Amino acid sequence: MTYPMSDLSQHKFTAEDFKEGQVLLFDKPLEWTSFQLVNKVRWLIRSHCNIKKIKVGHAGTLDPLATGLLIICTGKFTKRIEEFMGQEKRYTGTFSLGATTPSYDLETAVDKTYPIDQITDTQIEKATEDFTGDIDQYPPVFSALKKDGKRLYEYARNQEEVEIPSRRVNISYFKITKVAMPEVEFEVACSKGTYIRSLAHDFGKALQSGAHLSSLRRTKIGTFEVENAFDIEAFIQTLPPKKDLS
Incomplete structure (x- = not known):
């Protein structure tokens, strides 16, 4: 069962609830990894419900510098993780034009700058058309994808060259919501496997300039919305009093 924030004041979880399976919606904080x-969440469940072992997993990684909706499944519902990961995701965020970074976001420092005075609002709006529908996208080299048993970010940090194959993704909706140069705010809906960091990088190239992702928030996964998610403190209020596992 899924419990959104609006229902938390009406519900208290038990150990059996988590073992049978729950779909929990969380708003991931900035700088936390998934x-x-x-x-x-696993530690809170174990310590408050006196459970030695409990399966807990998430349905789709968010980068540390992103915030927003993260689906966390417990117990028997961890079997549904792949189902949730396959659903369409919606994001809002900001591209910063005129500069690129090796990671395509703010994890690494700017490595190149480009002029932006020639870029018009019309060009920015039109560029979204190049990234709507089925597109081929190259994942960032600073990512957790594996190649030959090694994660891509390990190659990047060791300054090793690595060939990254493109992947086909789908962007069903891409809209520019605000232009305040050099920042461009956007909203996008996309398929599993889409990297918004790569979208930022490619968007800059389409404008014959450069760009990187400077903020990102996941607002929706399938029918689940971040407005119905809750934070750690709210989740704690749904748990029994803490017990000592020692």
């Missing part, structure tokens, strides 16, 4: 949030 795994850190999962580990925190």
Whole structure:
């Protein structure tokens, strides 16, 4: 069962609830990894419900510099993770034009700058058309994808060259919501496997300039919305009093 924030004041979880399976909606904080949030939730469940072991997993990684909706499944519902990962996702965020970074976001420092005075609002709006529908996209080299048993970011950090194959993704909706140069705010709906960092990088190239992702928030996964997600403190209020596992 899924419990959104609006229902939390009406519900108290039990150990059996988590074992049978729950779909929990969380608003991931900035600078937390998805795994850190999962580990925190697992620890809270174990310590408050006196459970030695409990399956807990998330349905779709968010980068540390992104915030927003993260689906966390427990118990028997961890079998549904692949189902949730396959659903369309919606994001809002900001591209910063005129500069690129090796990671395509703010994880690494700017490595190149480009002129932006020649870019018009009309060109920005039109560029979205190049990235709507089925497109081929190259994942960022600073990503957790594996090649030959090694994660891409390991190659990048060791300054090793690596050939990254493109992948076909679908962007069903891409809209520019605000232009305040050098920043461009956007909203996008896309398929599993889409990298918004790569979209930012490619968007800059389409404008014959450069760009990187400077903010990102996931607002929706399938029918699940971040407005119905809750934070750690709210989740704690749904749990029994903490117990000592020692």
